[in-house]
Amino acid sequence: MGIGVAEENEAELIAQAKKDPEAFGLLYERYVGRIYRYLYYRTGNQEDAEDLTARTFYRALKSLPRYQDRGLPFGAWLYRIAHNVVANWLRDRSRRPVVALEALGSSASREHGPLEALEEQEERELLLQAVRCLPPERQELLILKFVEGLSNAEIGAVMGRSEGAIKSLYHRTLVALRAALAGEERGGKGQEDG
Amino acid sequence: MDREKSGTRSPCVRDVLQRGEDEITSASLRELSERLQQAMRPVEPSAVFVRSLGRELVEASRRQRETARRLRRNLLIGAAALGSVASVAGVAFLLLRRRALKASEA
Numbered sequence: 001m002g003i004g005v006a007e008e009n010e011a012e013l014i015a016q017a018k019k020d021p022e023a024f025g026l027l028y029e030r031y032v033g034r035i036y037r038y039l040y041y042r043t044g045n046q047e048d049a050e051d052l053t054a055r056t057f058y059r060a061l062k063s064l065p066r067y068q069d070r071g072l073p074f075g076a077w078l079y080r081i082a083h084n085v086v087a088n089w090l091r092d093r094s095r096r097p098v099v100a101l102e103a104l105g106s107s108a109s110r111e112h113g114p115l116e117a118l119e120e121q122e123e124r125e126l127l128l129q130a131v132r133c134l135p136p137e138r139q140e141l142l143i144l145k146f147v148e149g150l151s152n153a154e155i156g157a158v159m160g161r162s163e164g165a166i167k168s169l170y171h172r173t174l175v176a177l178r179a180a181l182a183g184e185e186r187g188g189k190g191q192e193d194g
Numbered sequence: 195m196d197r198e199k200s201g202t203r204s205p206c207v208r209d210v211l212q213r214g215e216d217e218i219t220s221a222s223l224r225e226l227s228e229r230l231q232q233a234m235r236p237v238e239p240s241a242v243f244v245r246s247l248g249r250e251l252v253e254a255s256r257r258q259r260e261t262a263r264r265l266r267r268n269l270l271i272g273a274a275a276l277g278s279v280a281s282v283a284g285v286a287f288l289l290l291r292r293r294a295l296k297a298s299e300a
Contacts, residue, residue, distance in 0.1 A: 061251060
């Protein structure tokens with residue numbers, strides 16, 4: 001799963017993709033899931049995630065002839081493109097992402113009763129909303145860590161930082177998230193009281 | 195007791211309280227990390243979307259290569275044409291110059 005563990009023939013495949021459209025198709029198949037998941041959690045809905053996934057791969061296709069292997073995994077290059085695409089998209093539209101309902105459906109809702117499932121969904125929605133209020137690089141870190149299951153070193157390769165810097169950023173992110181959630185809980189209780 | 199109230203706890207008590215706070219903090223961060231793990235589950239793109247985008251990209255890649263090939267060929271033809279025009283112009287210039295020299299000698 002790790003992007004650092006590139007398949008043996010990846011460099012060959014990239015070189016081939018510069019000449020052969022079918023080879024680009026293979027690269028696309030290898031990475032489409034990861035890029036989609038990343039964009040899904042950044043945008044919060046399927047439609048925009050699909051749109052931005054398409055934009056990311058079109059941009060990658062256009063830039064591929066200029067791509068040079070500088071020791072970074074190909075996946076890191078793609079994540080960078082996706083990061084820029086989503087940053088432009090957020091700036092252009094100036095809108096806050098919404099939490100998609102389909103994201104809230106979970107296996108837990110089938111395992112427990114409807115009330116527990118609803119509570120779990122609400123809790124999850126609150127958590128994801130808090131995540132989406134974090135600065136972009138912190139969101140990126142959490143997505144790469146929890147959705148993609150990357151190690152700190154691999155996240156560092158994607159985000160252009162050292163492993164130590166990622167570890168420290170992760171800790172600060174958790175602290176900030178906990179503070180934000182505590183604030184929301186206090187706000188919610190205050191509203192109920194008032 | 196009075197010392198604690200006035201905020202002048204002994205270093206030992208301070209250390210124990212600090213350690214307790216650190217443990218609470220790290221436990222709550224661990225719990226938050228577990229909640230994130232639960233909430234941020236992997237999602238998959240729809241198979242229809244993956245197939246259709248894949249086809250479009252391969253097609254676009256083909257068009258891009260075709261355009262690049264055509265551009266290279268046109269550049270080559272253009273350069274060859276320019277070279278030919280320059281050669282003809284050079285020969286014409288030399289002929290005219292020679293004729294002019296002959297005329298001036300006569």
